[in-house]
Amino acid sequence: MLNRNVSKVRLFFRNNFRRVETLFFIAKSLLSDRQFIYLSAVLVSISTAFAVIILKGFAHNVFNFANYINGYLKLPYINSLLPIAGILLTVLVVRKILNGRMEKGTSSILYSVARRGGIIPRKQMYSQIITSSLTVGLGGSAGLESPITITGAAFGSNFAQKYKLPQKDRVLMLACGVAAGIAAAFNAPIAGVLFAIEVVLTDVSITAFIPIMISAATGAIISNIVLNEEVLLSFKQQHMFDYHNIPYYILLGILGGLVSVYHARKFQKIESYFARMKKSDYRKALYGALPLAGLIFLFPTLFGEGYESIKILTNADPSEILNNTLLEGFKDNAWVLLGFVGLTMMVKVFAAGLTLSSGGNGGNFAPSLFVGSYLGFVVAKLLHLLGFAKNLPLSSFTIVGMAGILSGLFHAPLTAIFLIGEITGGYNLMVPLMIVSSISFAVSKQFEKHSMDIKHLADKGDVFTGDKDKNILSTLDLLSLINTDIKVIKADENTTDDIVNLLSSTHHNVFAVTDQKNKLLGVIDFNTIKHIVFSPFKIKYSKLDELITTPPVIVTIEDSVETIMEQFEEANADYLPILKDGKYYGFIYKAKILEAYRQKLKEIVIE
Numbered sequence: 362m363l364n365r366n367v368s369k370v371r372l373f374f375r376n377n378f379r380r381v382e383t384l385f386f387i388a389k390s391l392l393s394d395r396q397f398i399y400l401s402a403v404l405v406s407i408s409t410a411f412a413v414i415i416l417k418g419f420a421h422n423v424f425n426f427a428n429y430i431n432g433y434l435k436l437p438y439i440n441s442l443l444p445i446a447g448i449l450l451t452v453l454v455v456r457k458i459l460n461g462r463m464e465k466g467t468s469s470i471l472y473s474v475a476r477r478g479g480i481i482p483r484k485q486m487y488s489q490i491i492t493s494s495l496t497v498g499l500g501g502s503a504g505l506e507s508p509i510t511i512t513g514a515a516f517g518s519n520f521a522q523k524y525k526l527p528q529k530d531r532v533l534m535l536a537c538g539v540a541a542g543i544a545a546a547f548n549a550p551i552a553g554v555l556f557a558i559e560v561v562l563t564d565v566s567i568t569a570f571i572p573i574m575i576s577a578a579t580g581a582i583i584s585n586i587v588l589n590e591e592v593l594l595s596f597k598q599q600h601m602f603d604y605h606n607i608p609y610y611i612l613l614g615i616l617g618g619l620v621s622v623y624h625a626r627k628f629q630k631i632e633s634y635f636a637r638m639k640k641s642d643y644r645k646a647l648y649g650a651l652p653l654a655g656l657i658f659l660f661p662t663l664f665g666e667g668y669e670s671i672k673i674l675t676n677a678d679p680s681e682i683l684n685n686t687l688l689e690g691f692k693d694n695a696w697v698l699l700g701f702v703g704l705t706m707m708v709k710v711f712a713a714g715l716t717l718s719s720g721g722n723g724g725n726f727a728p729s730l731f732v733g734s735y736l737g738f739v740v741a742k743l744l745h746l747l748g749f750a751k752n753l754p755l756s757s758f759t760i761v762g763m764a765g766i767l768s769g770l771f772h773a774p775l776t777a778i779f780l781i782g783e784i785t786g787g788y789n790l791m792v793p794l795m796i797v798s799s800i801s802f803a804v805s806k807q808f809e810k811h812s813m814d815i816k817h818l819a820d821k822g823d824v825f826t827g828d829k830d831k832n833i834l835s836t837l838d839l840l841s842l843i844n845t846d847i848k849v850i851k852a853d854e855n856t857t858d859d860i861v862n863l864l865s866s867t868h869h870n871v872f873a874v875t876d877q878k879n880k881l882l883g884v885i886d887f888n889t890i891k892h893i894v895f896s897p898f899k900i901k902y903s904k905l906d907e908l909i910t911t912p913p914v915i916v917t918i919e920d921s922v923e924t925i926m927e928q929f930e931e932a933n934a935d936y937l938p939i940l941k942d943g944k945y946y947g948f949i950y951k952a953k954i955l956e957a958y959r960q961k962l963k964e965i966v967i968e
Contacts, residue, residue: 386524388716398572401872405520405534406541406576409513410583412490413545416505417588419430422497428930440500444716447499448650452642452654452720459488459725461642464508468814470514470539470561472746477534478839480522480609481644483942485515489722496721500711502653507724509546513538523661533569536561542582543780547594548585552780553577559773560812594668594730594784601754602792604663609750613740616796620731620736620802621769623804624710625813628725631714637718642720649719653692656712660705661685663712674738675704675756699742706735725813729770730763730837737762760785761793768798769805772812772862837922837957843939845947850874853880856903860885872946874909874940881938881945883909912938918946926954 388400423443455463484694490585493508516537521531536557544553554570554577638645657663662670662682673682680692685702713728741758744750761779768777777798781790791812800938849871850860853876863872870887890908913932916925918941928937929951936950 362661365921382385384722395529397524398526399575401468401520401526401534402537402572402575403522403579405517406545406579407511407536407583408516409509409538409541409576410545410580410587411467412512412516413509413542414582414587415545416490416494416498416509420492420505423498424666440661441658444496444502444649444657444664445650445654446647447496447501447726448653448716448719448721449643450495451501451722452494452646454495455720456642458491459484459575462493463488464511465717466724466814467510467560469511469927470535473496473514473518474532474535474561476923477517477919478528478922479535479662479880480719481511481515481518481535482919483515483519484855485511486519489515492722495667496716499658501668501716501721501723502657502665502709502728502729503716503723504666504725504727505722505723506543506546506726508722509541509542510724513540513542513662514633522840524935525840527841531838532562532838533572537572537576540577542775543580544577545580545584547784548588548781549780549783550577550581550583551575552776553580555775555779556776558659559776560771583815594671601757601780601789602791603754604751605639606750606793608752608794609625609744609758610793610796611800611878612763613737613762615804616740617733617736617762617765617797617801618769618807620706620732621766621801621805621813622808624729624732624766624811627710628714628813629805631711632718633954646720649721651713651714653712654717656708656715656858659687660701660708660712662705663709667709667725671731671734671759674734674759679738681756695742695746699746701737702742703739706739725770726741726767729766733763734759734765735762736766757790757793761790761797764794765801766798769801772802772806774798774802837924839918839920839925839949842922842957843918843947843949844953847872847948849879849945850885852876852905852909857908858906860890860905860968871936871948873948875945881915881940883911884938885909916949917941924952925949926951929954 388397392400418852436603444511455461469485470481471480474582478553493503494506497503497505513533515538516672517534517536519532521534526534539561540553540557542553544550545557554573557573557577619906626695635645635649670682673679683689683692683698686701688697688701701716709728709732713723713725717723717725737758737760738755738764741750741753741755745753745755764777764781767780768774771777778791778794781794782791848863848867850863852874860872864870864887872885873883874882885908889910893908913934914936914937916928916939918939920928925937928934935952936948939946939949
């Protein structure tokens, strides 16, 4: 009875999903290309916004649950135990559900744009939601914004693939998903637009602005309607700018750049250490989770995203941040408060590095805001205690510090300026935001040529390269090069007579052989079997299995054109079968890639 009801539910959703798909295909045929792009931007942003709501809501509820246990049930160790469970569960999901592989960080988006023509695997539409909610929701010291942007990018990319949009529009839809994710996560549409342009897209035309703005606005609206204000990082205090404090903001900018470099380098060392570790996934997870548990026990504000502690630092009584810590009895001592905040700021990178390198999923966006706010507070509080500036606004410096670290780590000063401007509900701090962000960016750029997220890609030449052949190949649209119109042979349905009839009625000489689930079993190549086909005796007594050969190499839709060309050279082949989500998708021919390369080279020469 239960199985029958489940089947009915599945059938209901499948049928309704197909109806919706049909409507979209009809809309695509009736609307102009530009109108369909606008419609697509709205649909992608709605999907992304609801993903944000699920992630943020889950993380916030777990945080409240942990605080409830701490405050009322008097179990102070729960904050340390939950992250261990979260990281182990994340590793379990990756191994059992995601085939042992998961891409992390916004660098995966940049790689998809540069090397895959904007193609992102379908599993990224749900894998990031599941894994990051387990890691961060259960207290892992990382952020949800990177998983949110990857999820949004995956929605945009797969929507474009589904409706066969060209590569340019596919990358645009990817950027729309990213913009919607940032806008929904912070209720900051301008920051969403700027992040998509500064970080994801390098070449933006004025026509691309409109779909991105539509997506960001839609994402922010849905988030604003559904999510409670306490779930979002927002500040309602009025912050005023005093030009007498400019020298101190300059100091904050310089320190912001230096702390950004410190954070980036320490994180990369931790990441490299775990990458070299020859342990099983579960043991590696414990090697990271146990020290993380110790850090969270000593510094409880490292639990989860840490946004609640940022809000505490901007309140009238920042000493509340010592609640539920070993130093709670020293709340009245300003130097103890300063030392705790400063030390927490310095160890945050270790907490984030242990969380993400040991198997958890999340990003460095939230940690950058965490570190920035703590840095701003430390600078203002220290100057006050030393007697240099007794009237510095602690809350303003705490907020402006976030822009400094965000700008220094991600090399995205415009995003940093407008994000903090939007979440503070006004632009009274625009001048100090510009000062701190620009100086921090300049200082960080002196020490680190590339931002934290793309440094490893830049080192391998996967984003920035001087090889012109690679650059041209990376701009080719892989989907447009794949031949999907060739008839597929079903192993349990077709016979050798069907093969002969097929060869005589079509100009194709290569066919894929699949099972009922479209899993590739092999290929039938006329050049290989023509000695059988032209012999009536042999063809009569040959079985279909005898005509099937195994291709030398099988490539996937996730491979770059450059990688596929390398496979062609190694296999000395003229064609290769290509898979999508583990199933047969089509054939790609070497000659077609070379012709597309020649056309692209011709366009560049003409320009």
